Amino acid sequence: MRTLYSLADLCAHGATDEHSIIEFIRLEWIRPARPDEFDHEDLARLRLIRELGTDLLVNPEGIDLVLQLLDHVHALRNLLAQTGRLAIDPIP
Amino acid sequence: MTTLRNPYDILGVKAAATQDEIKAAYRKLAKKFHPDLNPGNMGTETKFKEINEAYEHLGTPETRAKYDRGETEQATFAGGGRGPFYQETQRGPHARYSAQGAQGFDDDFLRGLFGGLGGGSSGARSRGPVPMPGPDQRFEMEVEFREAVLGAEKTLQLPNGKSLQTKIPPGIKTGQKLRFQGQGGPGTQGGLSGDLFIEVKVRPSAEFKRHDFTIESNIEVSLTEALLGGEITVRTVDGNVLLKVPPHSNTGTKLRIKGKGVPHKEGRGDHIVHLKVMLPREPDAALEAFLREWSRDHAYNPREGQGNA
Numbered sequence: 001m002r003t004l005y006s007l008a009d010l011c012a013h014g015a016t017d018e019h020s021i022i023e024f025i026r027l028e029w030i031r032p033a034r035p036d037e038f039d040h041e042d043l044a045r046l047r048l049i050r051e052l053g054t055d056l057l058v059n060p061e062g063i064d065l066v067l068q069l070l071d072h073v074h075a076l077r078n079l080l081a082q083t084g085r086l087a088i089d090p091i092p
Numbered sequence: 093m094t095t096l097r098n099p100y101d102i103l104g105v106k107a108a109a110t111q112d113e114i115k116a117a118y119r120k121l122a123k124k125f126h127p128d129l130n131p132g133n134m135g136t137e138t139k140f141k142e143i144n145e146a147y148e149h150l151g152t153p154e155t156r157a158k159y160d161r162g163e164t165e166q167a168t169f170a171g172g173g174r175g176p177f178y179q180e181t182q183r184g185p186h187a188r189y190s191a192q193g194a195q196g197f198d199d200d201f202l203r204g205l206f207g208g209l210g211g212g213s214s215g216a217r218s219r220g221p222v223p224m225p226g227p228d229q230r231f232e233m234e235v236e237f238r239e240a241v242l243g244a245e246k247t248l249q250l251p252n253g254k255s256l257q258t259k260i261p262p263g264i265k266t267g268q269k270l271r272f273q274g275q276g277g278p279g280t281q282g283g284l285s286g287d288l289f290i291e292v293k294v295r296p297s298a299e300f301k302r303h304d305f306t307i308e309s310n311i312e313v314s315l316t317e318a319l320l321g322g323e324i325t326v327r328t329v330d331g332n333v334l335l336k337v338p339p340h341s342n343t344g345t346k347l348r349i350k351g352k353g354v355p356h357k358e359g360r361g362d363h364i365v366h367l368k369v370m371l372p373r374e375p376d377a378a379l380e381a382f383l384r385e386w387s388r389d390h391a392y393n394p395r396e397g398q399g400n401a
Contacts, residue, residue: 015286016225019284023222031192040175040181044178047175048177048178051126054226054286055227056119056122056126068193070178070179071193074183074187075190075191075193077190078185078190079194
């Protein structure tokens with residue numbers, strides 16, 4: 001079953017404050033399926049954003065670019081996997 | 093946790109490197125080997141963890157000094173319990189973000205790809221300063237055995253000069269962490285400060301041992317006290333208590349002092365005292381003469397039935 005998180009849960013699990021998360025949503029770095037309802041994809045993406053911005057000091061333009069590139073890379077990998085041209089491990 | 097290699101070698105810095113050089117080397121390597129920045133490259137996760145563990149040893153002057161002194165405990169990568177990397181959530185057709193990333197592939201996915209990069213939806217969003225939360229910080233604090241059992245209030249001097257009032261909850265164990273929300277590194281552009289984590293190390297006591305909620309100690313008793321019983325003074329974490337030794341006690345006899353152990357939700361554990369019978373420090377001619385006489389009619393063999401003669 002898919003675990004869902006409220007904004008407060010996301011703050012706690014992602015070690016990020018509400019103000020920052022709201023800004024990440026406004027920038028479309030995080031795009032929850034429903035308002036104030038987040039899932040494991042959003043949480044993993046938030047952790048990545050935090051690691052990039054806080055730990056590795058990547059600037060906002062860099063984060064924006066990284067996220068867009070990753071979206072395309074994963075889309076391509078899934079597309080190639082569907083056509084049988086890329087072996088991707090199944091989801092554990 | 094991985095087997096520890098020299099963290100200086102892992103980060104590619106000299107032993108004389110400054111903290112700033114270590115930090116810069118860590119950031120460079122972490123960016124290079126972050127599993128999410130290397131989708132599909134299965135080898136980077138181990139490397140990334142190794143880099144993070146090395147940085148946990150060398151990342152602050154305190155942990156680095158400890159490593160340099162040879163106190164080479166295994167570091168536990170703080171991100172070890174971080175949950176899945178982002179790439180692990182993006183496999184398969186149900187992954188939302190990668191499905192959105194595929195939009196534009198239908199007609200000409202190459203055009204879609206480069207179109208997305210150059211002038212995608214992000215171009216339309218106005219961006220002012222982006223708030224970023226501050227980094228979490230980790231420190232260690234040693235506490236005395238008694239403080240760990242009963243709890244205490246301590247003032248901790250942080251490396252940045254700030255002092256922090258810490259309340260150690262009763263019953264804390266080595267490895268447990270105290271969290272101070274918002275006391276870590278400062279955020280940028282309005283992001284909140286990170287959290288401060290203090291990992292507790294309980295200094296072992298020469299006198300007391302702890303097993304869960306029970307405290308144990310040894311105490312020596314005289315032959316007379318063991319044989320005839322008596323009252324002795326026993327040290328507990330709460331101070332001295334009087335303990336009644338029943339007649340015919342022996343080495344290894346355990347006596348329980350209720351409620352003097354480690355506090356827990358429903359009260360407190362017990363303190364168990366292990367008796368050790370001691371002969372007089374100096375040889376005693378009268379005792380020897382008495383025992384010679386006494387053993388003529390009362391000889392006994394405590395090893396009987398144990399295979400020893």
